Amino acid sequence: xxxIARAFASGKAFIAFVTGGDPDLERSERHILDLVAGGADLxxxxxxxxxxxxxxxxxxxxxxxxxxxGATLEGIFQLAQRxxxxxxxxxVFLTYLNPVFHYGYEAFCQRASAVGASGLxxxxxxxxxxxxxxxxxxxxxxxxxxxxxxxxxxxxxRVAQSASGFIYVVSSLGVTGQRSQITTDxxxxxxxxxxxxxxxxxxxxxxxxxxxxxxxxxxxxxVIVGSKIVSLIGQDPTGAGPxxxxxxxxxxxxxxx
Amino acid sequence: MNQGxxxxxxxxxxxxxxxxxxxxxxxxxxxxxxxxxxxDELAGLLRDYAxxxxxxxxxxxxxxxxxxxxxxxxxxxxxHTGSHKINNVLGQALLARRMGKxxxxxxxxxxxxxxATATAAALMGLECEIFMGREDTERQSLxxxxxxxxxxxxxxxxxGTMTLxxxxxxxxxxxxxxxxxxxxVLGSVMGPHPFPMMVRDFQAVIGRxxxxxxxxxxxxxxxxxxxxxxxGSNAIGLFYDFIDCPEVELIGCxxxxxxxxxxxxAATMARGEVGVFHGMKSYFCQDRDGQIAPVYSISAxxxxxGIGPEHAWLHDSGRASYVPVTDQxxxxxxxxxxxxxxxxxxxxxxxxxxxxxxxxxxxxxxQHLVVxxxxxxxxxxxxxxxYRGRTVNE
Numbered sequence: 001x002x003x004i005a006r007a008f009a010s011g012k013a014f015i016a017f018v019t020g021g022d023p024d025l026e027r028s029e030r031h032i033l034d035l036v037a038g039g040a041d042l043x044x045x046x047x048x049x050x051x052x053x054x055x056x057x058x059x060x061x062x063x064x065x066x067x068x069x070g071a072t073l074e075g076i077f078q079l080a081q082r083x084x085x086x087x088x089x090x091x092v093f094l095t096y097l098n099p100v101f102h103y104g105y106e107a108f109c110q111r112a113s114a115v116g117a118s119g120l121x122x123x124x125x126x127x128x129x130x131x132x133x134x135x136x137x138x139x140x141x142x143x144x145x146x147x148x149x150x151x152x153x154x155x156x157x158r159v160a161q162s163a164s165g166f167i168y169v170v171s172s173l174g175v176t177g178q179r180s181q182i183t184t185d186x187x188x189x190x191x192x193x194x195x196x197x198x199x200x201x202x203x204x205x206x207x208x209x210x211x212x213x214x215x216x217x218x219x220x221x222x223v224i225v226g227s228k229i230v231s232l233i234g235q236d237p238t239g240a241g242p243x244x245x246x247x248x249x250x251x252x253x254x255x256x257x
Numbered sequence: 258m259n260q261g262x263x264x265x266x267x268x269x270x271x272x273x274x275x276x277x278x279x280x281x282x283x284x285x286x287x288x289x290x291x292x293x294x295x296x297d298e299l300a301g302l303l304r305d306y307a308x309x310x311x312x313x314x315x316x317x318x319x320x321x322x323x324x325x326x327x328x329x330x331x332x333x334x335x336x337h338t339g340s341h342k343i344n345n346v347l348g349q350a351l352l353a354r355r356m357g358k359x360x361x362x363x364x365x366x367x368x369x370x371x372x373a374t375a376t377a378a379a380l381m382g383l384e385c386e387i388f389m390g391r392e393d394t395e396r397q398s399l400x401x402x403x404x405x406x407x408x409x410x411x412x413x414x415x416x417g418t419m420t421l422x423x424x425x426x427x428x429x430x431x432x433x434x435x436x437x438x439x440x441x442v443l444g445s446v447m448g449p450h451p452f453p454m455m456v457r458d459f460q461a462v463i464g465r466x467x468x469x470x471x472x473x474x475x476x477x478x479x480x481x482x483x484x485x486x487x488x489g490s491n492a493i494g495l496f497y498d499f500i501d502c503p504e505v506e507l508i509g510c511x512x513x514x515x516x517x518x519x520x521x522x523a524a525t526m527a528r529g530e531v532g533v534f535h536g537m538k539s540y541f542c543q544d545r546d547g548q549i550a551p552v553y554s555i556s557a558x559x560x561x562x563g564i565g566p567e568h569a570w571l572h573d574s575g576r577a578s579y580v581p582v583t584d585q586x587x588x589x590x591x592x593x594x595x596x597x598x599x600x601x602x603x604x605x606x607x608x609x610x611x612x613x614x615x616x617x618x619x620x621x622x623x624q625h626l627v628v629x630x631x632x633x634x635x636x637x638x639x640x641x642x643x644y645r646g647r648t649v650n651e
Contacts (some may be wrong), residue, residue, distance in 0.1 A: 050548040051417060051424050051534065054272045054433070060416055073546045097270055097533045100548030124270045124533070128260065149274035151436060159273075173274060174434030 003090045003118040004143055004165040007042035008200040012217045012255040014203055016040040017226035019062035021048055021071025023237035025079050031233055033242045036087050038248025047076050047095035054123040056177030058227040073099055077115045084116025085227035092119035105133050109140040117166040119143035127159050150184040160197035167193055171205045177227045179206030187219045210254035225251060259449020262572060266566035269449040271536045274433045283451040285356050302347045307337045311471035319599050326480060326620030328613060329627045331467055334602060340632030341463060341491045342373035346442055348459035350377035353440040360384040363442045364428040366393055366421035367557035368400025369632055370444030375409035388428040390420040393557060418551050421561050424435040425535055445488025446565035449536030453565050460494025467627050468498050479507035480624035485608040487559035491566045491631035496577060510608040512554030513581035523552035525564040526572055526579035539569040555584040558605040586611040588644055603632030
């Protein structure tokens with residue numbers, strides 16, 4: 001069983017996202033551990049990037065905060081390593097392609113694997129372009145997690161068949177951020193994926209309330225929450241711990257209901 | 258399937274949400290460009306609305322002054338809306354209409370591409386929204402009003418450095434949130450496939466005309482074709498028909514700002530490294546962690562941290578060369594052309610003029626240098642006055 005599969009083994013997985021290094025590496029580490037304590041089954045660590053084109057305003061701002069606080073790629077690797085030393089919850093990096101490309105695919109995958117990461121999510125590396133990275137990632141035991149969007153339609157089969165780790169279903173058009181309503185027919189997308197793949201399916205983008213998480217968990221294997229967590233950190237960069245734990249517990253309870 | 262490659266460059270590095278839209282756009286474009294009715298309609302618009310063919314003007318005083326090659330100016334500044342941008346937007350707007358799209362969005366830096374897009378949208382009855390960095394909307398408030406007069410909505414972009422690259426980011430984000438009725442009319446030969454190919458095809462009219470015009474007037478090919486490059490659309494437009502003519506040198510002039518040895522420049526080829534950004538693999542100004550670097554040029558149109566993928570390949574293959582030109586050299590060339598030929602050109606185009614002043618003497622009098630005058634300079638007059646310490650009221 002891959003490390004990521006372990007996150008889904010106990011039933012439904014709660015996947016929590018934080019922007020690494022927001023507001024700084026030390027507090028970022030504590031926030032991740034708070035989320036784990038609250039029940040997160042998998043952690044996505046966002047590698048801060050100057051131009052995060054798939055992110056809404058909340059995560060854009062977190063990227064800038066992290067970069068202004070001096071977050072470097074090396075700092076993010078060390079953050080992952082420290083977290084990995086304290087928990088066996090699987091870690092994946094969410095990063096735009098350029099920092100990976102610039103570091104070198106081989107060097108990046110080697111280092112990511114060495115610090116304990118189990119996978120990579122790269123929003124600007126669609127299925128067609130994954131060939132340049134996938135073999136290197138696989139050699140280092142990293143799952144390249146692919147995304148399926150409401151517009152994927154006839155692409156779902158190919159994306160699903162090549163998937164590893166988990167399949168990230170983007171709930172809505174547009175960028176990341178909390179949404180009061182998700183109108184996409186997610187269940188039919190998930191059903192379509194299941195025709196072609198047994199890889200676990202998690203849904204993210206816009207999910208923030210326990211009710212939404214509960215609804216999604218009826219048909220998906222996991223629920224991904226990002227912007228809500230990042231905004232809790234943004235509101236109280238130092239004292240967010242208890243709120244993060246309580247929030248994580250509420251989501252975890254909702255998806256197990 | 259690796260689409261739209263120029264050597265290792267190009268590709269489609271874009272969120273999944275946009276992939277089917279890009280695939281559909283590529284198919285629609287390939288279909289319509291083979292359709293004589295589409296080509297006739299575009300040719301008609303270029304002729305009757307944009308004013309093509311643009312003049313190829315022999316700059317006699319400049320030629321005499323510099324001593325060396327015959328200098329020719331390709332007068333894209335005389336097109337409707339004052340720059341080469343109209344060539345591309347008429348093509349894309351026509352395509353949008355044929356695809357059943359009712360809305361176009363675009364990024365703009367100084368406002369030239371925004372004004373051109375708003376113009377084409379007005380002409381074809383399309384809804385139009387323009388994304389422009391907050392800083393640029395303040396520097397170019399006249400162009401903001403111009404776009405509004407044309408019926409467009411202008412969104413000031415507050416993220417990042419609040420300039421052109423952030424306007425592209427925001428236009429892409431907007432496109433992912435509303436794809437079904439909207440075409441993102443990209444303004445240069447950049448972004449994911451099919452944009453670099455499509456925009457190049459629409460701009461290639463520049464070099465095609467030059468070839469015919471110079472043949473008629475001088476019965477020869479140019480010894481060199483020179484153009485400024487930001488994303489690189491006027492340059493690729495000038496170069497494209499000459500790529501297979503090895504006797505024609507192709508020279509792109511990029512913005513060196515305060516100098517390539519400072520951190521205030523936008524000289525992607527001189528100082529950038531290969532990377533992946535805005536949907537394409539190409540050269541980008543970036544730091545050691547692969548963060549996209551803030552760039553600077555006096556010219557808002559060249560103030561972009563990347564360059565189109567076909568240029569990256571022309572550079573690596575040695576077919577074209579790229580030279581940095583500073584703010585100061587560009588401003589001096591702007592003033593020089595005004596006094597020498599009575600032409601006030603865009604500060605972007607002045608980068609190419611500056612380089613021609615440097616190299617004209619290396620050529621014989623029976624050789625011909627063609628410079629793309631990509632736009633007119635009205636928009637830059639106030640900034641040049643400020644550069645010279647003069648205040649003018651716009």
